Amino acid sequence: MSFMKDISLLVKNNFLSGIDVLSRRAAQITVEIQQGERTNYNKVLDLSSGDLHRGGIKPITFVRQVLAACFYPALLEDDSLPLDVKQRAKILLSECDGGSIGSYTDSSGIAKIKLCVSQYITRRDGGVPSSPDNIFIKSGSQTALMIMLKLLIRSKDSCQTGVLIPVPTYASFTLALEEQGAAIIPYHLCEEQGWTLHVEELRKALLTGRKTCNPVALYICNPGNPTGHIQSRKSIEEVIRFAAEERLFILADEVYQSCVYGDDTEFYSYKKVLSEMGSTISSTVELASFNSVSKGFMGECGLRGGYVELVNLDPAVREYAQRLFSTRSCPPVIGQIALDLMADPPKPGDPSFPTFSEEAQSIKNMICKNTGRIQEVFSELPGISCQPLKAGFFVFPCLHFPPKAIKWAKKRQMEPDMLYCLHLLEETGLHVRPGCEYGQRKDSHHIRLFVATQQDIMEDALQRLKTFHMRFMKEFS
Amino acid sequence: MSFMKDISLLVKNNFLSGIDVLSRRAAQITVEIQQGERTNYNKVLDLSSGDLHRGGIKPITFVRQVLAACFYPALLEDDSLPLDVKQRAKILLSECDGGSIGSYTDSSGIAKIKLCVSQYITRRDGGVPSSPDNIFIKSGSQTALMIMLKLLIRSKDSCQTGVLIPVPTYASFTLALEEQGAAIIPYHLCEEQGWTLHVEELRKALLTGRKTCNPVALYICNPGNPTGHIQSRKSIEEVIRFAAEERLFILADEVYQSCVYGDDTEFYSYKKVLSEMGSTISSTVELASFNSVSKGFMGECGLRGGYVELVNLDPAVREYAQRLFSTRSCPPVIGQIALDLMADPPKPGDPSFPTFSEEAQSIKNMICKNTGRIQEVFSELPGISCQPLKAGFFVFPCLHFPPKAIKWAKKRQMEPDMLYCLHLLEETGLHVRPGCEYGQRKDSHHIRLFVATQQDIMEDALQRLKTFHMRFMKEFS
Numbered sequence: 018m019s020f021m022k023d024i025s026l027l028v029k030n031n032f033l034s035g036i037d038v039l040s041r042r043a044a045q046i047t048v049e050i051q052q053g054e055r056t057n058y059n060k061v062l063d064l065s066s067g068d069l070h071r072g073g074i075k076p077i078t079f080v081r082q083v084l085a086a087c088f089y090p091a092l093l094e095d096d097s098l099p100l101d102v103k104q105r106a107k108i109l110l111s112e113c114d115g116g117s118i119g120s121y122t123d124s125s126g127i128a129k130i131k132l133c134v135s136q137y138i139t140r141r142d143g144g145v146p147s148s149p150d151n152i153f154i155k156s157g158s159q160t161a162l163m164i165m166l167k168l169l170i171r172s173k174d175s176c177q178t179g180v181l182i183p184v185p186t187y188a189s190f191t192l193a194l195e196e197q198g199a200a201i202i203p204y205h206l207c208e209e210q211g212w213t214l215h216v217e218e219l220r221k222a223l224l225t226g227r228k229t230c231n232p233v234a235l236y237i238c239n240p241g242n243p244t245g246h247i248q249s250r251k252s253i254e255e256v257i258r259f260a261a262e263e264r265l266f267i268l269a270d271e272v273y274q275s276c277v278y279g280d281d282t283e284f285y286s287y288k289k290v291l292s293e294m295g296s297t298i299s300s301t302v303e304l305a306s307f308n309s310v311s312k313g314f315m316g317e318c319g320l321r322g323g324y325v326e327l328v329n330l331d332p333a334v335r336e337y338a339q340r341l342f343s344t345r346s347c348p349p350v351i352g353q354i355a356l357d358l359m360a361d362p363p364k365p366g367d368p369s370f371p372t373f374s375e376e377a378q379s380i381k382n383m384i385c386k387n388t389g390r391i392q393e394v395f396s397e398l399p400g401i402s403c404q405p406l407k408a409g410f411f412v413f414p415c416l417h418f419p420p421k422a423i424k425w426a427k428k429r430q431m432e433p434d435m436l437y438c439l440h441l442l443e444e445t446g447l448h449v450r451p452g453c454e455y456g457q458r459k460d461s462h463h464i465r466l467f468v469a470t471q472q473d474i475m476e477d478a479l480q481r482l483k484t485f486h487m488r489f490m491k492e493f494s
Numbered sequence: 495m496s497f498m499k500d501i502s503l504l505v506k507n508n509f510l511s512g513i514d515v516l517s518r519r520a521a522q523i524t525v526e527i528q529q530g531e532r533t534n535y536n537k538v539l540d541l542s543s544g545d546l547h548r549g550g551i552k553p554i555t556f557v558r559q560v561l562a563a564c565f566y567p568a569l570l571e572d573d574s575l576p577l578d579v580k581q582r583a584k585i586l587l588s589e590c591d592g593g594s595i596g597s598y599t600d601s602s603g604i605a606k607i608k609l610c611v612s613q614y615i616t617r618r619d620g621g622v623p624s625s626p627d628n629i630f631i632k633s634g635s636q637t638a639l640m641i642m643l644k645l646l647i648r649s650k651d652s653c654q655t656g657v658l659i660p661v662p663t664y665a666s667f668t669l670a671l672e673e674q675g676a677a678i679i680p681y682h683l684c685e686e687q688g689w690t691l692h693v694e695e696l697r698k699a700l701l702t703g704r705k706t707c708n709p710v711a712l713y714i715c716n717p718g719n720p721t722g723h724i725q726s727r728k729s730i731e732e733v734i735r736f737a738a739e740e741r742l743f744i745l746a747d748e749v750y751q752s753c754v755y756g757d758d759t760e761f762y763s764y765k766k767v768l769s770e771m772g773s774t775i776s777s778t779v780e781l782a783s784f785n786s787v788s789k790g791f792m793g794e795c796g797l798r799g800g801y802v803e804l805v806n807l808d809p810a811v812r813e814y815a816q817r818l819f820s821t822r823s824c825p826p827v828i829g830q831i832a833l834d835l836m837a838d839p840p841k842p843g844d845p846s847f848p849t850f851s852e853e854a855q856s857i858k859n860m861i862c863k864n865t866g867r868i869q870e871v872f873s874e875l876p877g878i879s880c881q882p883l884k885a886g887f888f889v890f891p892c893l894h895f896p897p898k899a900i901k902w903a904k905k906r907q908m909e910p911d912m913l914y915c916l917h918l919l920e921e922t923g924l925h926v927r928p929g930c931e932y933g934q935r936k937d938s939h940h941i942r943l944f945v946a947t948q949q950d951i952m953e954d955a956l957q958r959l960k961t962f963h964m965r966f967m968k969e970f971s
């Protein structure tokens with residue numbers, strides 16, 4: 018290996034034109050491996066996205082059995098499927114026009130499934146009421162979020178609409194904001210304190226933002242991607258109070274709400290906390306909360322099912338929202354059904370319950386073991402520090418590069434962590450994402466690693482990372 | 495029955511606020527039936543949308559078997575599934591990350607499926623080359639069309655971007671155009687000549703449009719919704735020549751390409767015709783062609799799978815398109831797989847072929863029989879004239895209302911055909927859509943009927959329509 022070999026030239030043109038060079042290179046390498054042109058490793062290990070099944074984790078049997086029976090109702094006569102699976106599939110099919118998941122549905126989702134989701138939310142929040150009329154199901158939470166942005170961003174104002182977003186934040190959201198013409202107002206999370214959100218930081222960002230745009234919304238990602246943090250109840254209260262004072266619409270991306278690790282950690286939804294803050298606040302702060310079947314232990318990203326719940330919307334805005342949601346085509350029925358199964362999984366006593374709970378628990382255990390191993394390995398490596406992972410699917414360790422490595426990257430006009438990731442991929446086949454894609458404090462560098470994989474895959478990944486990192490640090494020290 | 499009973503008051507407020515009163519009323523009536531409050535009929539018959547399965551037509555077995563096996567790979571060991579089904583599911587799963595349809599894919603679709611689609615297009619067009627790089631799969635053709643509009647419509651120009659659209663055209667498209675800030679430039683199809691498209695009409699519309707906006711694109715729906723017409727090769731050539739002269743981008747909505755009836759009717763794609771018009775034209779006219787698994791005899795609307803093929807795009811525009819498509823989340827994997835099955839169905843000799851071709855043929859026969867019956871019934875009814883149905887899923891008969899009926903509607907500040915549809919629904923439970931939603935020549939009135947239903951459903955619908963229509967004409971004559 019030589020870092021002097023100029024991989025940067027290889028990718029530079031693509032890079033400048035905004036093409037995802039890392040993913041493209043990963044695809045090329047996969048082809049090279051297939052054609053026998055690679056001998057140093059036999060597989061690209063992809064820890065680049067938050068995708069359970071790609072990480073080798075098996076789908077939940079109950080979910081797949083119900084979905085298969087919905088597709089092919091002949092299976093309803095099959096003795097090998099559990100009774101509750103067949104009952105559930107029958108009920109769900111009866112909610113579909115013509116008894117088929119091949120029919121269009123209402124553009125914001127099947128009424129009974131919206132009801133089921135609202136009941137889930139009520140249970141989750143210890144009784145805080147939720148109405149199906151405020152639930153809008155779309156083809157993934159990302160799509161629902163895009164529609165909310167469309168609602169909030171006025172393209173015709175002389176002054177751009179501003180949205181406060183955390184640094185770091187996941188890249189595709191930032192791109193989407195830009196595409197919709199929003200002004201991005203970054204606020205920094207405090208890495209040293211486990212990526213906590215300080216209201217002072219929000220206030221500072223807002224003041225700066227007001228100089229150039231019209232800030233209307235505050236985007237929160239809790240639990241955090243890429244940071245793996247989770248907000249305390251107190252922190253959420255502070256943020257809500259701030260939003261109330263400054264009349265900001267809260268966009269609460271809570272897709273990782275069921276991925277919480279560690280015994281002392283609990284997820285509080287923005288809606289629940291809001292509901293307990295006294296009527297002046299609880300009945301006025303406008304909130305949209307997002308959730309998805311992509312995350313959690315179901316990990317069904319490819320089905321595309323997500324929803325937004327709207328809280329306290331001004332009636333005129335709510336009507337406009339309704340219209341925006343209804344001019345778009347309906348969400349995939351399968352994604353809607355997956356939401357139903359997520360919101361109302363098997364209960365103790367149901368035939369599917371033992372397998373279901375065993376599978377869910379084993380995924381949780383696997384992730385916990387992985388995060389333990391990651392911390393262990395990182396603590397042994399020079400030049401890496403990592404905040405503890407409390408929730409979500411990612412860790413975002415800080416890389417303290419030697420000055421020589423920084424210079425080396427500068428000479429190639431690339432971000433050091435991007436160059437690190439490119440070489441890591443090239444030399445070991447491990448695909449992780451560079452911190453520069455998410456935003457980070459000036460002169461700090463990170464990588465983002467997906468943690469929810471099978472253990473052997475994680476072991477393999479850590480081994481590749483370790484070997485590469487040691488050589489890298491040695492070469493540049 | 496009395497038409498003097500003021501149903502208009504019942505729905506007026508909703509109507510003015512843009513809510514879909516017909517659909518809402520249909521839903522209410524369904525509840526009334528369930529609660530035993532209706533005795534005149536026992537079911538709402540829904541011919542309001544282009545949805546095969548809602549119309550009682552069974553899904554294609556091959557499609558559902560492959561999809562079920564993809565969901566629940568234990569079925570790959572099941573002896574009751576045909577060999578080609580299992581082989582196909584295995585191949586498709588091997589194209590998914592982690593071997594699961596629950597993984598995210600590339601945002602424009604799985605590479606092998608895009609290849610399969612491009613091969614289908616090449617076969618369809620008798621060898622005209624198609625490249626997977628120009629195929630973008632999305633969550634339905636509607637979503638792909640929205641992204642193309644986003645690409646073409648500049649919201650920041652002082653002059654609005656104009657799009658030429660046919661009158662009549664399906665309502666959700668018009669709404670979407672408005673939402674995206676486009677100026678709508680209507681061109682009329684000639685009903686008397688079977689809804690043909692005259693270039694003179696396009697030219698007239700363009701001239702008018704140029705006075706108030708900047709026309710950039712021409713939307714074509716061929717075969718037509720709601721008109722049931724199909725363009726001849728010559729007509730397509732004329733349109734392409736016009737687009738070339740006027741430098742218009744062609745948006746060819748060809749989702750009904752496989753729904754063609756009558757022996758003397760053939761579908762020509764815009765791409766094929768374009769390719770044969772000499773290099774000055776064939777290499778310059780920019781074209782986007784749309785297709786979907788929702789239509790055709792698969793009728794899998796709820797899966798959400800559609801694609802656009804881009805032809806002759808300016809490289810800079812193409813790159814922007816690529817970016818727009820890639821900032822959105824991936825299409826549902828199941829919808830993508832359905833596209834693969836549509837593009838490459840069972841062939842003679844495959845175990846699934848006999849059942850598959852029998853099912854497909856029987857759906858075609860059913861539609862042909864239905865359209866025959868519709869013409870028969872309409873020809874007997876006073877005050878209805880209907881152009882022959884050549885293709886697609888709808889007929890759009892013209893209703894010649896007596897002056898008294900027009901006056902009655904005017905008094906209620908409603909469109910006569912809307913009031914007709916509301917009463918038809920109220921009195922008989924038959925749900926069809928009024929022509930005013932699609933656009934029609936001043937003082938002409940229509941209804942749109944979905945034709946691709948089971949025969950007994952169609953018979954029932956025609957009976958309801960007939961009874962109602964006779965009474966209506968009598969009351970107002």
Ligand SMILES: Cc1ncc(COP(=O)(O)O)c(C=O)c1O
Pocket residue numbers: 067156157158159160187238242270272308309310311318322323823
């Ligand atoms: C914070 C966050 N929100 C939303 C999404 C997208 O979820 P969906 O698949 O429901 O669109 C992701 C995907 O990684 C995410 O990390």
Ligand SMILES: Cc1ncc(COP(=O)(O)O)c(C=O)c1O
Pocket residue numbers: 346544633634635636637664715719747749785786787788795799800
């Ligand atoms: C002409 C036309 N294009 C597109 C669509 C929508 O198709 P999809 O389900 O692929 O979004 C329809 C639906 O009825 C249609 O009639």
